[in-house]
Amino acid sequence: MNFKEEEVYEITEIFGNIAHRFSLYRKIGVLAGEAFDTMGMKTMQFIRTPCGWKISSIAWDDEKIGLAIPERYRK
Template sequence: MIKKLLLLVLISFVSVNIQSQEKGKDAAKDYTENVLTIDSTINSLYAVISGEKGKKRDWTLFKFLFHPDGKLITSGKNNERAFQIRYMKPDDYVKSSGKWIVDNGFIEKEIHRTVDAFGNMAHVFSTFESFHSKTDEEPFMRGINSIQLLNDGKRWWIINVFWDNENRRNPIPRNYLPK
């Protein structure tokens, strides 16, 4: 009888221990370090969307970088050649671009940055180059991300990322390129 009771206690202990380890794996990651400074926030933005073909992205971190009302804004011409902008929440960006960047590989590298800050707000002009793989010698795209940030006293939040891509009619100005 005592052996059965000890065996039952041991089985219960092992079961509870396994369950708590599994819950620990599912516990939310602490991304606080990613948003303590402007630099860590911008670096995290580039790091989270970048990766080789087939590499999963941490979309939870991506969404964590943005203020609840934060937006991503892209610009360009539509099929009728009219200029337009498109507003996206982080979830919209993941739905529209997430699969493509994983399937094709997408590495976005910042090559130049200017920062203007006042009080609890900051504006970052971040020039980027995009590659499909780290082994690519030439980028397939370049442009500038205009990133607005807010510090609420605890962390930096991305309010907006508004970008435009370079083309032959719209080259990146020298003052936004590495010296």
């Protein structure tokens, strides 16, 4: 599989030992012989530990018919 993903825009907020990152991404590649070029959003949560920041969760969804990325994230 040929695949590339890049972050296009992000908002990161930190409060004490917790953080949240909302990220617009673009992914391009070929899967099962079919080319694709799409965008989506990820949400990532982090906690600060004595060893540094650690990911506590990640979730994502791709843009599709009926689910458009809001313009405020397309800066």
